[in-house]
Structure formats: structure tokens, C-alpha cells
Amino acid sequence: MTKQQIRAALVEELSNVAPEADLASLDPGADLREALDIDSMDFLNFITAVDRRLGFAVPEADYQKLFTLDGAVEYIGTKLVKIGS
Amino acid sequence: MGEFRMPSLGADMEAGTLTEWLVKPGDRVKRGEIVAVVETQKGAIEIEIFEPGTIERFLVDVGAKVPVGMPLALVRGEGEPKAEAAVPSEAKTAAAAPRPAEPTPTPSVPPSPPVAQVPPSSPQPAALLAPTVGRALASPAARRFAGEHGIDLASVPGTGPGGAIGIADIEAALKGAGAATEAPTPKAVGINLDQMRAAIAAGMARSKREIPHYYLQHSVDVTAAEKWLAGFNATRPPATRVLMAAVVLKAVAKAAKRFPEFNGFFRDGKFQASPAVHVGVAIAIRGGGLIAPAIHDADVLSIEDLMSAMRDLVQRTRGGRLRGSEIADPTITVSSLGDRGVEALYGVIYPPQVAIVGVGKVVTRPWVVGKRIAARPVVTVTLSADHRASDGHAGARFLAAIGDQLEEPERL
Numbered sequence: 001m002t003k004q005q006i007r008a009a010l011v012e013e014l015s016n017v018a019p020e021a022d023l024a025s026l027d028p029g030a031d032l033r034e035a036l037d038i039d040s041m042d043f044l045n046f047i048t049a050v051d052r053r054l055g056f057a058v059p060e061a062d063y064q065k066l067f068t069l070d071g072a073v074e075y076i077g078t079k080l081v082k083i084g085s
Numbered sequence: 086m087g088e089f090r091m092p093s094l095g096a097d098m099e100a101g102t103l104t105e106w107l108v109k110p111g112d113r114v115k116r117g118e119i120v121a122v123v124e125t126q127k128g129a130i131e132i133e134i135f136e137p138g139t140i141e142r143f144l145v146d147v148g149a150k151v152p153v154g155m156p157l158a159l160v161r162g163e164g165e166p167k168a169e170a171a172v173p174s175e176a177k178t179a180a181a182a183p184r185p186a187e188p189t190p191t192p193s194v195p196p197s198p199p200v201a202q203v204p205p206s207s208p209q210p211a212a213l214l215a216p217t218v219g220r221a222l223a224s225p226a227a228r229r230f231a232g233e234h235g236i237d238l239a240s241v242p243g244t245g246p247g248g249a250i251g252i253a254d255i256e257a258a259l260k261g262a263g264a265a266t267e268a269p270t271p272k273a274v275g276i277n278l279d280q281m282r283a284a285i286a287a288g289m290a291r292s293k294r295e296i297p298h299y300y301l302q303h304s305v306d307v308t309a310a311e312k313w314l315a316g317f318n319a320t321r322p323p324a325t326r327v328l329m330a331a332v333v334l335k336a337v338a339k340a341a342k343r344f345p346e347f348n349g350f351f352r353d354g355k356f357q358a359s360p361a362v363h364v365g366v367a368i369a370i371r372g373g374g375l376i377a378p379a380i381h382d383a384d385v386l387s388i389e390d391l392m393s394a395m396r397d398l399v400q401r402t403r404g405g406r407l408r409g410s411e412i413a414d415p416t417i418t419v420s421s422l423g424d425r426g427v428e429a430l431y432g433v434i435y436p437p438q439v440a441i442v443g444v445g446k447v448v449t450r451p452w453v454v455g456k457r458i459a460a461r462p463v464v465t466v467t468l469s470a471d472h473r474a475s476d477g478h479a480g481a482r483f484l485a486a487i488g489d490q491l492e493e494p495e496r497l
Binding site: 050 | 326369372424
């Protein structure tokens, strides 16, 4: 899976979590929780969606690495390479 | 022949618009089954029926705005013969929605007790909005509000369904202005945010007008809770992980069971404790507004079940698909702004409830442990409580009980 594909998948899942948000104008370096007005429940739903779609359960200790879209793409990309996807 | 009526989904609800029937005449219905969808100021609410039987006939068409307590359908009980029952005159009035003729006809069924007397833990269909001969048609909330301000209902023009008088009409009368008007506004995610703001304004204004609040705060070291939660979640997939919010909710629910003076309703001049603990969870709506629907029997749910219920509730709240009992039943409310960085919040009690617990952000603070100072994760839990139902001494014990639960999470 390319980073571009990972980014597209994450954006789609974020749009499911926060359907009112304008993902097209999202700053990829911005804190998702602030930029999309999502709370801890929404963030857990995002992590759950990542697990369901990409087959990788992000440990709680790593949540902060997914607080930005760029960070999430980098983190997921690295993990998927390690598990051979 | 029983009647399925427009329920009261909050102390200040006066009417709702029937938007969908989910059953049809001839269908058998069970207690608690969702049978209709009603549009209210809080969005689209799925309405349950609480008397089993067979739907005999609809009395109200989809699209009609119906006052609280008005019959929506006739329900034939088990073993009851099929009969051509007379359509209650008030239902015809609602469907056509004209101003009522003077004098307003007496309903064809005996009036039930007023909404305010419905037991809090029994989500029965709300009482009939009884328009008796010679009396103005007005919601219970408007009638009470008028009485408090010495307004003669006969002198107030009603702008509600069937000419019913609402709180807005009383307020307009107080100002000496004309009747309030309702401007159509755009919706977001099935929720009219302007209507929701109006509902919040009415509820909170009533709260501050009627309820003598007192406020307490208690700081709790959540080291043990965080450690317990991390261990609990470590081997779980994200779909079944639990948030600290669920742990706090459980702690509040158990404390509420132990201190019943914070769990129930102040109605008709006296406090009525609820035997069940239905915790209202304040859920923010993106774009503005909030709703605090209930998680039923939160004190006896496992942490996993509580989390699952909370997750489902948040999703349906933001999707505009709540159930009537979830709106009507909360016996105490929990509100948290920790995600937004707030360290302490002092809520406004949602009447007729008597308490709201506020939960702040977990912050690292210097904390005395034994004889040393250590950096510890600390959360500030607050209580806004109704002084007519409890005193500060009991409030302090209630907050301490919540703190004790959080410090010994394995007991939850």
C-alpha cells in the first residue's frame, strides 16, 4: 500500500468520523482533534476504523503519533511495511 | 382500547412533529418497541411504546405537529376484541391543527396525571394535555410559567398546535409584545441547531430561575485508574477498548446509587429519588448545541457494556436518531470538557433533575504521596446540586465517593 493510498484511506475514515468537517482544506500538519473538533470518542472510532480497514491495531501508547494526518500516514506506512503489507 | 400518546421528551417540550410511522395498523407491538419517529427541538427522536398490543388505528397523519399527551394511535390490548373506537376529538384537532373552538371539548378519555407526576424510572406514555371545558389550552410548562408570573392564560393568544399556549407566548405576553414567531432555519445532521438552542435556552433559564444551585469540587489522583485502564485495554482491539470517560461514568453511577438525594427529580414541590440510575451523558453537537441522553441502569452495567452503550449513544446522538426514553429518563447528568482542555466545569442542572457532575481534563500536578511530593495525574470532579434536595455536606460525601471509586478502579 502506498502512502498516497494510506492517506486517501485515512481521509475517508476521518470523514466518516466527522462528516461535517471539510477534509479538503485540512492542514496535514494540524492537530486533528482541534482541526476537526473531534473528541476522545471520535478519535477512538478513527483508530477502530484504521484497525478494521488496514488491519493494524494502534496501541494506546502510540495514539499521539496519529494526532496529525501527516503523522498518521507516516506511522501507518511504517507499521504496514514492518508487517509486510 | 389503549392510546399511544405523544410523549414528553423533556420538561419544556410542548409538541413534536410526527415524521414517520415504523409500524402499520394490525402490527403487534412489544413493550419498548420503537414505533414512530418524532421531530423535536432535540432532533429526530425514535419513540417507543410501553403497552404491548396490536396497532388498531393511527389517529395522526405524518407531518402533523402534535402537543405532548395527544393520542397518536389506538392500541388494542391482548385478548381485547377489535372494535370501532371513536377517534378522540383532540386527535382530530391535532391532525387538522386549527385553533380550537370555544369552549374546548372535554377529552373522550379520562385525563391522566400531569406529565410532572410520571414516575421518573417508568417511561410511560406522557399524560394527556387535558384541555378541560372553560380552560385555555396550554402545555404544563407554560401553565406553570404563567402561574409564576401572574399571567391569566385566558388573555394569552396561543401560537402552538391547535392554538395551544406555549412558554414563548407567555414570554411575549410578559413583554407586552405580540406572540413569538418561529423562523424556519437550516438543519445540520438532521438537527435544527436554532431550535436546539431555543430548547437549551428555555431549559437552562428555567434551571437558573427555579433551582438554588450549590457548587463543590474535588480533585482526584487518577494514577490507579489510568494504570488499570492501560492494562485493561492493552490486549484489546480498538473496537472494545474503554475510555476514561466510561470509568468516570461508572464511578458517578455507583455513587449516585449510594447517595439517592442526587439521583432523581424535584417535582411538585418535593424531591423524588429514583430507584434506578439512568446517567445522562452530555454530548456536544458539532456546530453548536448539546444533548444529554440517558444510559439506563449505568450503575449495574459492566465497564465494557457501559462503554459500548456510550459509543452507541454518541453515534446516534450525532446522527439525530435518539430514542424517547433516552431523552426522558436521565436521573443525573455527567458533563465532561476534558477533551477541550478545561480543568473544571460547573454545570447547570437540567430540570427536573437535581444534580450534574462535571469532569475536567486529567492534568499532571504536584501531589503529596505519603510524605513526599510526586507528579500525579489529577482530575477535578465538580458537583452542581439542587439545595432543595440536598446539602453541601451530602454533596461533599457524594464527590468523595466518586473519588474513592476512581482511586480503586478494580472495584468498579
